[in-house]
Amino acid sequence: MCNCNHDGDSNVDYTINEGRRRFLLDSLAAGGLAATLGLPGVLNTAMARTDDVVRIGYLPITDATPLLVAHNRGYFEDEGLEVAQPELIRGWSPLVEGFTRGRYNLVHLLKPIPVWMRYNNNFPVKIMAWAHTNGSAVLMSQASGAKEFADLGGTQIAVPFWYSVHNVLLQMALRQAGLEPVIQDQSAELAPNQVNLAIMPPADMPPALAAGRIDGFTVAEPFNAAGELLANGSLLRFTGDIWKNHPCCVLCMNEQQVEANPERTQKVLNALVRAELYAQQNKAETAEMLSRDGEGYLPMPANVVRRAMTHYDTDYYDEPHAIRHAEWGVGRIDFSPYPFPSATRELVRAMNKTLVGGDKTFLEDLDPDYVANDLVDDRFVRRALEKYPDAHPLDLSGENPWEREEEISV
Numbered sequence: 406m407c408n409c410n411h412d413g414d415s416n417v418d419y420t421i422n423e424g425r426r427r428f429l430l431d432s433l434a435a436g437g438l439a440a441t442l443g444l445p446g447v448l449n450t451a452m453a454r455t456d457d458v459v460r461i462g463y464l465p466i467t468d469a470t471p472l473l474v475a476h477n478r479g480y481f482e483d484e485g486l487e488v489a490q491p492e493l494i495r496g497w498s499p500l501v502e503g504f505t506r507g508r509y510n511l512v513h514l515l516k517p518i519p520v521w522m523r524y525n526n527n528f529p530v531k532i533m534a535w536a537h538t539n540g541s542a543v544l545m546s547q548a549s550g551a552k553e554f555a556d557l558g559g560t561q562i563a564v565p566f567w568y569s570v571h572n573v574l575l576q577m578a579l580r581q582a583g584l585e586p587v588i589q590d591q592s593a594e595l596a597p598n599q600v601n602l603a604i605m606p607p608a609d610m611p612p613a614l615a616a617g618r619i620d621g622f623t624v625a626e627p628f629n630a631a632g633e634l635l636a637n638g639s640l641l642r643f644t645g646d647i648w649k650n651h652p653c654c655v656l657c658m659n660e661q662q663v664e665a666n667p668e669r670t671q672k673v674l675n676a677l678v679r680a681e682l683y684a685q686q687n688k689a690e691t692a693e694m695l696s697r698d699g700e701g702y703l704p705m706p707a708n709v710v711r712r713a714m715t716h717y718d719t720d721y722y723d724e725p726h727a728i729r730h731a732e733w734g735v736g737r738i739d740f741s742p743y744p745f746p747s748a749t750r751e752l753v754r755a756m757n758k759t760l761v762g763g764d765k766t767f768l769e770d771l772d773p774d775y776v777a778n779d780l781v782d783d784r785f786v787r788r789a790l791e792k793y794p795d796a797h798p799l800d801l802s803g804e805n806p807w808e809r810e811e812e813i814s815v
Contacts, residue, residue, distance in 0.1 A: 458489050463492070463512065464495070466628065468537055472513060474691060475679070480677075496606040497565065515565070515566055519780060529660035530658075532780055533783075545560075562622060573755045579600055647814065678792070715737065733812070
């Protein structure tokens with residue numbers, strides 16, 4: 406049974422109070438990681454605990470599934486590792502803070518966050534594997550009447566973090582629809598072609614939608630499923646139907662710890678890859694285990710988490726037309742750990758075109774090929790995939806199983 410930091414209902418007992426969380430969120434999103442945390446301008450030293458215990462921090466979203474499955478099913482222990490109870494965190498800013506301070510040595514982060522941490526803040530983060538693919542959506546209130554992205558002019562949309570695939574893909578779709586993303590006070594008047602964006606923690610999104618404080622949101626599961634079932638929301642588009650098998654959250658470690666103990670790192674990746682294989686092959690069972698009706702890792706009932714992991718039906722999602730590329734054969738969420746370099750390159754290019762709060766000049770001279778090689782360490786996940794080859798979407802005996810072509814179609 407999970408002894409995570411929450412109680413039995415959806416009111417989660419988080420470790421950072423609301424005022425401090427808001428301050429951290431605003432400061433971090435603006436690029437002030439070092440200043441916010443009271444750290445030196447260059448974050449180049451590991452501050453982690455010196456023991457070898459696996460210490461996991463996670464948000465209550467399905468993106469954390471590999472971490473939680475590996476913990477629940479004893480995969481870390483099977484590798485001879487000691488693992489602490491995973492700690493549930495409410496927002497991205499306190500999770501980043503905990504990781505940089507060394508409270509956690511294994512986390513999942515929205516993929517653009519490590520880009521920002523390493524190249525804007527000089528923190529030695531490494532992407533070790535993808536946590537999942539797909540697993541997010543754009544959801545609108547039924548009152549908005551929105552059926553297409555072109556219908557979103559004049560609306561207020563919440564995103565989980567400026568540096569998120571959600572923000573990147575939403576803005577990509579808005580631009581193609583002829584709309585202008587803006588960031589301004591919610592009380593300011595919007596032009597008919599403008600869409601106002603605001604950061605909001607995932608757990609706050611369905612209640613805000615139900616209360617009419619926002620018109621829609623884009624976020625990871627299970628909060629889209631919660632928006633459908635609990636907040637009278639209408640799913641506009643699955644993000645995995647815009648960018649086929651896109652990365653969203655990635656599994657991250659501190660580079661200094663990786664280099665200091667490669668044997669331990671390999672054991673961690675073995676457990677995570679094994680967990681992704683299990684989750685991909687047992688989605689319904691995994692959903693039950695994660696839910697508050699199961700082991701309680703996520704403060705959502707089983708029907709919501711099960712929907713978030715399994716409900717992907719073209720006939721059901723015909724109005725609005727949320728699935729337009731059924732031939733892609735993707736799921737609502739999938740688990741595939743290998744961090745394809747082509748996706749990293751594509752993301753860096755897209756981030757340059759994405760509006761964020763704060764200074765993003767660090768992106769201007771950032772070479773996508775360099776980032777794909779420097780930010781990602783795929784040595785350990787490759788070895789783990791040799792042990793669990795069914796966890797890789799491409800045939801390992803093929804000509805080049807480590808490259809793919811990215812498919813994006815709004």
